[in-house]
Amino acid sequence: MRPLLVIAWLLVGLPAWAHKPSDSYLSLSIRNDHIEGRWDIALRDLDNAVGLDGDGNGELTWREVRNKHDEIRAYALSRLMLSADLQACATQVLEQLVDHHTDGAYSVLRFRSDCGRTIQRLHVDYRLLFDIDAQHKGLLRLTQDGQTGTAIFSRESPAQTFSMATRSRWTESARFIHEGIRHIWLGFDHVLFLLALLLPAVLVRVDGRWQAVADFSAVWWSVVNTVTAFTVAHSLTLSLAALDMVRLPSRFVESTIAASVVLAGIGNLYPMMIARRWVIAFGFGLIHGFGFAAVLTDLGLTQDSLLLSLVGFNIGVELGQIVIVAAFVPLAYLIRRSWSYPRLILTGGSLAVIAVALIWFTERAFDLQLFASP
Amino acid sequence: MNRLFIVVGVIGWFVLSDVGASYSEPYLPTDDAQVLERLSLRASDPITRELETLRADLRRDPRNLATAVTLAARYIEQGRSEGDPRFLGRAEAVLSPWWSEPTPPPAVLLLRATIRQNAHEFDLALTDLDKVLAVQPTNAQAWLTKASILQVQARYDDARRACRRLARLAASHVLLGCLGDLAGVTGQSAKSRAVLQSVLADPGLSGRERIWIATILAETAARTGAVRDAEQAFVEAFKVGIKDQYLLGVYADFLLDLRRYRDVVSLLRSETRVDGLLLRLAIAEQALNLPELRNHTAELAARFAAARERGTTVHVREEARFALALSGDSKRALSLARENWNVQREPADARLLLECALIARSRAAARPALDWMKHARVEDIHLQRLARQFQEVAL
Numbered sequence: 001m002r003p004l005l006v007i008a009w010l011l012v013g014l015p016a017w018a019h020k021p022s023d024s025y026l027s028l029s030i031r032n033d034h035i036e037g038r039w040d041i042a043l044r045d046l047d048n049a050v051g052l053d054g055d056g057n058g059e060l061t062w063r064e065v066r067n068k069h070d071e072i073r074a075y076a077l078s079r080l081m082l083s084a085d086l087q088a089c090a091t092q093v094l095e096q097l098v099d100h101h102t103d104g105a106y107s108v109l110r111f112r113s114d115c116g117r118t119i120q121r122l123h124v125d126y127r128l129l130f131d132i133d134a135q136h137k138g139l140l141r142l143t144q145d146g147q148t149g150t151a152i153f154s155r156e157s158p159a160q161t162f163s164m165a166t167r168s169r170w171t172e173s174a175r176f177i178h179e180g181i182r183h184i185w186l187g188f189d190h191v192l193f194l195l196a197l198l199l200p201a202v203l204v205r206v207d208g209r210w211q212a213v214a215d216f217s218a219v220w221w222s223v224v225n226t227v228t229a230f231t232v233a234h235s236l237t238l239s240l241a242a243l244d245m246v247r248l249p250s251r252f253v254e255s256t257i258a259a260s261v262v263l264a265g266i267g268n269l270y271p272m273m274i275a276r277r278w279v280i281a282f283g284f285g286l287i288h289g290f291g292f293a294a295v296l297t298d299l300g301l302t303q304d305s306l307l308l309s310l311v312g313f314n315i316g317v318e319l320g321q322i323v324i325v326a327a328f329v330p331l332a333y334l335i336r337r338s339w340s341y342p343r344l345i346l347t348g349g350s351l352a353v354i355a356v357a358l359i360w361f362t363e364r365a366f367d368l369q370l371f372a373s374p
Numbered sequence: 375m376n377r378l379f380i381v382v383g384v385i386g387w388f389v390l391s392d393v394g395a396s397y398s399e400p401y402l403p404t405d406d407a408q409v410l411e412r413l414s415l416r417a418s419d420p421i422t423r424e425l426e427t428l429r430a431d432l433r434r435d436p437r438n439l440a441t442a443v444t445l446a447a448r449y450i451e452q453g454r455s456e457g458d459p460r461f462l463g464r465a466e467a468v469l470s471p472w473w474s475e476p477t478p479p480p481a482v483l484l485l486r487a488t489i490r491q492n493a494h495e496f497d498l499a500l501t502d503l504d505k506v507l508a509v510q511p512t513n514a515q516a517w518l519t520k521a522s523i524l525q526v527q528a529r530y531d532d533a534r535r536a537c538r539r540l541a542r543l544a545a546s547h548v549l550l551g552c553l554g555d556l557a558g559v560t561g562q563s564a565k566s567r568a569v570l571q572s573v574l575a576d577p578g579l580s581g582r583e584r585i586w587i588a589t590i591l592a593e594t595a596a597r598t599g600a601v602r603d604a605e606q607a608f609v610e611a612f613k614v615g616i617k618d619q620y621l622l623g624v625y626a627d628f629l630l631d632l633r634r635y636r637d638v639v640s641l642l643r644s645e646t647r648v649d650g651l652l653l654r655l656a657i658a659e660q661a662l663n664l665p666e667l668r669n670h671t672a673e674l675a676a677r678f679a680a681a682r683e684r685g686t687t688v689h690v691r692e693e694a695r696f697a698l699a700l701s702g703d704s705k706r707a708l709s710l711a712r713e714n715w716n717v718q719r720e721p722a723d724a725r726l727l728l729e730c731a732l733i734a735r736s737r738a739a740a741r742p743a744l745d746w747m748k749h750a751r752v753e754d755i756h757l758q759r760l761a762r763q764f765q766e767v768a769l
Contacts, residue, residue: 020680020684021459021460021463021684021686023680023683023684040400043410043411044413044460053413053416053417056416056418057417058412058414058416058417058419059411060410060411060412060413061406061409061410062405062407062408062410063406065410066406095402097401098400098401098402101680102673102676103677105410105411108400110400131467132464132467133463133466133467134463134464134466134473135462137685139683152685
């Protein structure tokens with residue numbers, strides 16, 4: 001024991017540790033009758049539990065980790081029991097990825113647990129590593145309907161039960177309406193597409209030159225035509241995609257949305273190209289609908305409230321759209337006669353829209369990151 | 375008139391600035407040979423084989439006390455040299471068959487005290503040690519660990535009594551190291567330095583012991599402003615050639631006080647894994663206006679946040695210093711420094727509290743540290759300078 005003598009003394013004043021003690025990060029999203037989960041477990045801990053360093057050189061390569069994926073999955077699943085109202089949920093690991101936390105690399109297990117019933121009381125029994133590392137903790141992030149709670153599992157409290165908040169149909173729809181509004185406002189590609197289409201609405205081509213429209217009723221009908229065409233089209237495909245009747249690859253959808261914004265901008269610069277604006281709005285509206293559907297799916301849809309969520313989200317999108325139109329059109333109408341409208345706003349604005357959308361298109365179509373984060 | 379154009383422009387700008395936002399998303403590595411993690415132990419290390427053998431023995435017979443105690447002690451040592459607290463959790467797991475018993479065997483109590491002391495559960499650790507000493511009053515390890523905890527709690531008389539019990543139980547240099555460290559803080563630095571210097575002359579010291587004594591000597595000399603002697607003692611400690619994080623930390627502090635920032639950067643450039651050392655590196659980088667500062671500050675903030683998330687508060691001293699020196703949040707720094715002072719009362723803790731209280735112009739906040747200085751007759755030029763500042767500025 002002698003070597004420990006002095007070591008014990010110095011331990012008191014250690015300038016903090018190289019790492020924090022062992023933690024795993026478990027996040028569970030409750031989706032009515034099933035749970036979508038992500039579990040980050042430190043490679044260092046997995047090595048201690050199942051042995052990852054195949055060649056024993058002290059370095060864990062991706063090959064070594066990949067070779068042990070079956071063991072990692074079996075070990076992790078045997079240490080986590082999820083049950084809904086006393087009935088065990090069947091957990092399936094979907095994929096294993098890698099991420100980095102402050103103390104090193106983690107294996108990320110994405111999984112899905114099917115509970116076969118609406119989850120009202122979720123019981124989580126967490127037993128990872130406690131037998132070999134008594135200071136291990138499991139940090140849980142539990143999400144339901146956009147609300148997040150946290151909890152910590154430790155050797156002293158390895159099992160905890162959570163009651164799910166039940167929501168009324170009205171609050172549920174309200175949430176989806178809100179999400180719809182939020183999405184159209186923050187989804188700049190939809191806003192830019194709409195604005196690009198509306199920019200020339202207060203003008204009319206006479207002998208190859210832009211002229212201000214004489215009265216509001218002409219503007220009104222042009223706007224209503226465009227917006228209605230866009231709305232009908234995207235509602236149609238949004239419904240088809242949300243009901244899982246049609247599916248398109250997201251990269252194709254996102255790239256085409258970007259391309260639609262570019263084309264809408266070009267259409268303003270070369271108005272000869274486009275005879276009827278509403279045809280463009282309708283045609284590309286179809287593809288924008290698939291974009292909305294992707295967001296809606298991410299929000300978590302449950303079979304029993306699918307229609308309600310769909311309608312709510314759609315109403316939200318239309319409300320958000322009306323606000324944008326209501327803010328833009330009167331303003332454009334007021335300044336339509338000014339010298340700068342056709343030149344600065346229509347031409348300049350369209351050029352700016354095209355530039356932004358081209359960047360999106362390049363990034364989405366070729367999977368690039370043109371502007372690195374600062 | 376051109377408002378609309380501005381609106382479009384603003385939207386465009388927003389979009390462009392949003393494009394670059396990157397999120398930490400898990401990924402699928404594409405290269406099989408990519409090294410994801412470096413372990414602190416290789417399979418070829420002798421210690422790994424020893425640990426594996428002990429683990430295998432214990433799997434066969436989990437209640438074998440002798441094997442469990444040996445393995446737990448190895449884990450604690452490993453945690454110390456790697457700076458990896460995971461090893462303490464492993465030690466605790468190995469001891470779990472006895473951990474919750476009303477009266478665990480003395481060998482388990484002793485290790486439990488060491489583990490608890492690391493979690494800054496000082497009072498629980500002292501209770502464990504007293505239980506050991508009740509049955510084994512000649513257990514030198516228990517007396518030394520007790521003395522070290524009492525010193526951190528600024529209970530100097532009790533600490534001195536615990537040290538003296540080592541007189542006939544351990545080699546004389548252990549007793550002198552224990553007493554010398556105490557004397558250096560409590561107004562007898564000249565005597566302490568003379569004694570420790572003579573201990574260092576003993577060629578029979580082990581490497582770790584030499585580092586221990588030399589470090590105490592260096593710290594004591596530095597506190598009294600004897601820069602040259604301190605430097606010499608630090609050189610003596612580094613000459614042993616065993617890497618020691620505590621030594622690196624106090625030497626970096628010594629260099630920071632002398633404004634030798636470039637030396638700090640070259641000393642700690644490759645020590646970014648240890649939070650306390652990364653903190654000192656970042657402070658030096660700040661003084662030199664180096665570009666690495668930004669990343670290091672963000673990294674430290676993330677690590678403190680991660681530690682808080684798991685609910686541990688072992689890093690309060692470092693976090694307070696981080697808030698004071700790097701993130702410029704002096705209010706938070708003061709509250710952390712006070713929280714820290716309630717647990718640890720060493721010169722470094724007092725200095726932190728005084729610095730934070732001075733910025734906050736709060737004599738009340740500084741009072742505990744000022745009282746401690748007077749009461750223990752603390753010799754430390756930095757603390758005395760801070761105390762004078764409190765007298766000079768009318769608060």
